[in-house]
Amino acid sequence: MGLWRAIARRLLLVGATIAVGGFLSATMVRYSPGFGTDERQLDARLSRESIEAIHSASAGQQNIVLYYLRSMSRLLTGDLGTSQSLHHPVRDLLAERSLITVRMVALGLAIAWAAAIFLVTLTWLLRAEGLEKLCTVASGLLLCIPAGAMAILLVLLDAPAYLALALVVFPKIQRYLADLVSSTSRMPHMITAKSKGLSETKLLLWHVVPIIRREVLALAGVSLALAVSAAIPVEALCGVPGIGQLAWQSALARDLPVLVYVSLLVIACTVLANSGADLLADERRELS
Amino acid sequence: MKAARIIACAVAALLALAGFSSSFSTRLDYSQQDRTHLSSPPSSAHWLGTDILGRDRLARLQRGTAVSLSLAPAAAGLSVLLAFAMGGCAGLAGGVAESVAKVVIDLMLSIPWLFLLLIVRAAMPLNTSPAASATITFLMLGLLAWGVPARILLARARRLRQSEFLVLARSAGVSPARLVCVHLMPNLLPVMEAQFWIAVPVFILAEANLSLLGLGVAEPLPSLGNLLSELESVLSLRTDLCSFSALLVLVLIVGSLQVAFIRREVS
Helix, strand or coil, rough: CCCHHHHHHHHHHHHHHHHHHHHHHHHHHHCCCCCCCHHHHHCCCCCHHHHHHHHHHHHHHHHHHHHHHHHHHHHHCCCECCCCCCCHHEEEEEEEHHHHHHHHHHHHHHHHHHHHHHHHHHHHCCCCCHHHHHHHHHHHHHCCHHHHHHHHHHHHCCCCCHHCCCCCCCHHHHHHHHHHHHHHHHHHHHHHHHHHHCHHHHHHHHHHHHHHHHHHHHHHHHHHHHHHHHHHHHHHCCCCHHHHHHHHHHHHHHHHHHHHHHHHHHHHHHHHHHHHHHHHEEEEEEHH | HHHHHHHHHHHHHHHHHHHHHHHHHCCCCCCCCCCCCCCCCCCCCCCEEECCCCEEHHHHHHHHHHHHHHHHHHHHHHHHHHHHHHHHHHHHHHHHHHHHHHHHHHHHHCHHHHHHHHHHCCCCCCCCCCHHHHHHHHHHHHCCCCCHHHHHHHHHHHHHCCCCCHHHHHHHHHHHHHHHHHHHHHHHHHHHHHHHHHHHHHHHHHHHHHHHHCCCCCCCCCCCHHHHHHHHHHHHCCCCHHHHHHHHHHHHEEEEEEEEEEEECCC
16 A cells, blocks of 8 residues: 555656646746747848738747646647747657657667676676776776767767767666675675575575665666766767757757657656656665 | 875865966966967977867866866855755754655756756857856756755754754754754764765766757856867867867866765765
8 A cells, every 4th residue: 555655646746747847948948038039030021010920929938837738738639839940840850859869778778787787797706806996997987977078989989879878877877786786795694695605696696686676676767867868968969860959959949849848758757767766765665 | 995085186186276276377378369370289389289269278278177176166065055955954844844845856856957957058148258157057057956965964854853962952942043053054064065075076077068068168268068079179170189188187087076085975
């Protein structure tokens, strides 16, 4: 019953966060300098009536509360309007670009997780202190490079953009996994198992993995949120036409129709990933 | 590990000293453009060469380091103070205040703040002065990134609320303001200090990401972030290795700050 209540509470919070986050983004864009100025209004060929028609077309966005409520009701019907800067239906833009971002995030996360699990397992099995130190230094070094700079370096090396995403997320996963395994290896039952002569492989599979599996699942949620956040500079600087690049372009162009729905999408992904992680962490805390 | 921390502290101090010494040096100005030496390699006049506009890279690197190292700690300080006001005070008060603070903190933590920063920074006027853009960028970082420290401070304050000395102080009729200033703050100071040192490198990296997207500190004022945008010109012009000097300094500063301060607090 406690778990269901926690899930219901979490879902309520998720809905509220997405709605508030979307509204905040829309409000900031609405009140930004230059909002509502259409460059077509400077076109000398247009008559006064045409300019007034262009001006009145954006009048519906002046009251942000009404505009946001209208956007929410539009979301239910599936008609998301048209982008002001890209002159393309927002629904099509989101559908086309989401696929690219999902593919990039999935590949980046798969590489980061595979590399982190491989290195942590290898360090455990070999018990090599040198390798452990090398991993710590390498992940520490990667943590010092901003996602944007990582993206540029990868472009310089002609490497794909998802590799930049993997290199941004990898050090965080590797460090957390290594810390988890290290703290579990110091638990009393592990010392008993070791003294009974269990092999390193059995110790890892029977005594470490079952204990840390919830934390690892929680970390998976957090790493997804990290990857979505890092996708913005990576896509913008690597020229990947995904959601991150769309968010950047629409923020610069004050494109309210796109920004409202991109905000909702990005915030929904982050909130759902974080909430899943939190739920697992809470459950773990209650169990312990 | 102690030796590594001492070395890291020395590296951070040296870089900070080199950066702040630019204020007293009259050698070259960071914005002075030498049109006869565009993208020139290192020479006796320009030790790290010049950028595509003919500006001395070393002078810009020094000033950029000073800008980032003075504004990032200020933003971190602001963020920790806000976290204390929201998390610490709500944790001490308990009840409805604590529940409201928890919801607000969860909201702040749930929204991807790089995305939020992108929107807020893009909303600034295009003709913002360089000094104002630097202040606004770091101010926003401080105002938006208090969620994590607030959650930690709230948990600590809640634990302190039930401690004997606070129960005794409350029963003796100590005012809430005095409770916060005399009893709560000194006990939360070590946690606040730890959160401060965690935030400084995070803010330096966040500013770098924003600057690479053209939304950080405005030109001609340099920061460690906007100096990195020179890497983008490397893509098209394939200039010399000195273009990477800003990245090297950034890695050294962030790395040394992490080794010198963060690990110590965690352990």
